[in-house]
Amino acid sequence: MSTPPSTRARLGFGLIGPRRSRHAVPFDELASLNLPVGDDGTVIGVDAEGRPAVLGVNRPTPYEVTLIGGLWTAQVLALRAAATGARIAVETGRAAAWTALAQAAGGGQPCISLHDVGRVPPQGASAGSPVVVVRDCGMRPPRGRVVAGPWQSVVTLLPYLSPVAPRLMAKSALVGIQRVSPDEAAQIGRILHLSPSESQALSTLADGVTLWCANRDRQFVMTQATDAETGLLGSARRMD
Template sequence: MSVHTTGPAGPSGRGTGGGAGGSRAAARRTGRGTRPRFGFGLVGPRRDRHSVPLEQLEALALPVGDDGMVIGVDAEGRPAVLGINRPVPYDVTLIGGLWTAQVLALRAAATGARVAVETGRAQAWTALAQAAGGGQPCITLHDVGRVPPQGASAGSPVVVVRDCGMRPPRGRVVSAPWQSVVTLLPYLSPVAPRLLEKSSLVGVQRVSPDEAAQIGRIMGLPRQEYETLSTLADGVTLWCTQGDRQFVMTQGTDAETGLLGGARRMD
């Protein structure tokens, strides 16, 4: 048995709404009762197409730069970005001050990396480790030679910061996919040539003229650039790769300055 439901009869004895034609018109207005199209669902609302003239297309571009953490600004004031979290082993050597290494650690943690600090001066890192991560252990401190395996992965990258003095021993935890190692040297030391040659990236802050000349020979720097190394201001670093060099000024944010103080080369 089928049941048919109609509206209340009008004066003509027919349903209100003007019969079948009125029902179809009402369905079009309300969207009810419209037959679904096979595989496509109901007919949706009609809108004008959004278009833009070809000559105006460039105005829609987004200023997206490299992926990574901002380590400062270059000579033209543009952000300098370091991609520290990589799917390949990545070694960084910084001949410079503790302040710069700690800023790099904080900014690496801000990108979502876990930071393991291997250091013989834990007291210099304790306040930073406690302040970072809002109570979460995103920066952990370890004695020299006591860094446990970190289990780095694409979803949980790791940065190991080695603050082990002038002659850092060979580390138990080395660079690996999604695990970068940053080695801090306060000055040029006998182990520096080996570290510089194996590093993917080298940072050099202010050093003595003799050290600058040695670094220039190791890194193949033009004389004008390596002579500049003995005159760099606090917070300025020359970052070098095999094919590129760039002077970068690192300035602390308000939070970083409140925690670490102003930029300085000497500790």
């Protein structure tokens, strides 16, 4: 006797399952489905409303970041980028300040490498092995041998507003500013076309707070360390 059509197996698809109505939402109700998450990337802190602030440093296109701030914030950023699977190459003239971080990161895997200024070798970045180059080279970093490229971002750390800062900020897709002097705040405000209130705030920012600027977008972000980060790097600080 032949198998009833209702239970006959479909070639390659198994038995026909129960019939249910389609899950559909009217177009004017789609906005109600928004989820409180940011873009893929590295969580660098929380915004003024306490929502996660996410920085996507692993990109298929060149991406340059300038941070005028403290070593602590740069190291937290490097540590968290490494946790997302990126390899971190640190170009620095103060290797001793990075050694503990490089040894602790990656659970024994060499995910953070340290290099003298001007001695960063080609990193071979790819979609499966993205790279973040952190340039901690003082007030006047020389032009880097390794530049931003596909899947390779470059983060340049400046302790203060130096003579090379305007050039670096002009070519960066993202600029982060931590607490600076009132005179520096005024100069940065002119360079980045900040509002008067944003410029004035730069000289009063708490440790761990950064104003991130991308084109016309502005966002104050508080970086809060985890217990593990605090044990390794100490509390948030602007000065080193």
